[in-house]
Amino acid sequence: MKRLGPVRFRPRALLGVLAVLALLTGGSAAPAQAVAVHVWTLSDGFESDPAGLWTFGGSPACGVCGSIREDPWQARTGNRWASIEAMAADSWFSAARTVRLSPPASSATCVLWMYVKVPAGTVNVEVINPATWTYLAVTSVGVSTDYRQVTTPTWRTAPADVVVRASVVRAGDPPTTAFANVDDVTVRCTY
Numbered sequence: 001m002k003r004l005g006p007v008r009f010r011p012r013a014l015l016g017v018l019a020v021l022a023l024l025t026g027g028s029a030a031p032a033q034a035v036a037v038h039v040w041t042l043s044d045g046f047e048s049d050p051a052g053l054w055t056f057g058g059s060p061a062c063g064v065c066g067s068i069r070e071d072p073w074q075a076r077t078g079n080r081w082a083s084i085e086a087m088a089a090d091s092w093f094s095a096a097r098t099v100r101l102s103p104p105a106s107s108a109t110c111v112l113w114m115y116v117k118v119p120a121g122t123v124n125v126e127v128i129n130p131a132t133w134t135y136l137a138v139t140s141v142g143v144s145t146d147y148r149q150v151t152t153p154t155w156r157t158a159p160a161d162v163v164v165r166a167s168v169v170r171a172g173d174p175p176t177t178a179f180a181n182v183d184d185v186t187v188r189c190t191y
Contacts, residue, residue: 003109020186038191040102045184046080054082058167062086065093069181076115076147076183084166084180086121089173096132096165099187110189111154112137112164114182115147121168125150128163137161147183162187 044053046068056066066084075081082095101110114125118141127137137152164185171176 003180005172021081040189040191042099042187044097046082047052047078049082050082054095054097055129056082056093056095058086058091060088060091062091062093066095070164074181076181078183081181081183082166084123084168084169084182088170090171092167092169094165094167095182096163097142097185098161098163100161101159101187101189109154109156110162110187112152113184113186113188114150114164115184116141116150116166117147117181118144118168119179120148120174120176121170121180123150123180123182124165124167124169125152126163126165126167127152127155128165129159130161130163131159132155133184147181153156 033144044050046054050068054068058065062085064085065087066082068080069075070080072079084093084095086093110127112125112127116123116125120143123141125139125141126135129133129136136155139150139152141148141150164187166180166182168178168180
């Protein structure tokens with residue numbers, strides 16, 4: 001067996017090995033910095049001037065198919081909620097509100113929560129770009145006997161304003177009208 005001579009200390013080789021190990025383990029000479037996150041939230045429980053904020057409409061037109069109601073036994077919280085109803089066959093009716101995202105930013109990620117009670121029919125919970133009238137997010141809700149929270153898919157904002165809408169849909173001519181109660185709407189954006 002051949003005997004090896006004394007091991008020589010090689011500072012350059014050691015520095016090279018340490019540099020490679022630092023890169024492989026994610027080492028960095030720069031200090032870590034926290035990423036700032038800003039959250040903006042709009043909450044609407046229909047308690048403060050709901051008639052001035054919410055509009056009702058549908059197809060065919062129906063003057064009695066949507067309104068703000070006041071009854072603490074029917075509201076999820078507080079005293080007021082929105083009632084929407086589709087009476088005619090193959091019809092729909094909605095409650096909608098324009099929301100100005102503050103501050104508007106193209107990089108925000110937003111989500112809508114809405115509590116909906118749907119005894120008959122289907123309800124679409126929608127976020128719409130009012131400039132193009134296209135969906136930014138939409139989800140459907142089936143029959144429920146009590147309020148439940150509905151969350152839309154997350155969307156990335158483009159416009160400063162969005163329309164938040166709950167639409168009740170009556171497909172065909174079932175024996176009952178399609179109707180829903182809507183309460184406690186929240187839009188939350190993260191920048």
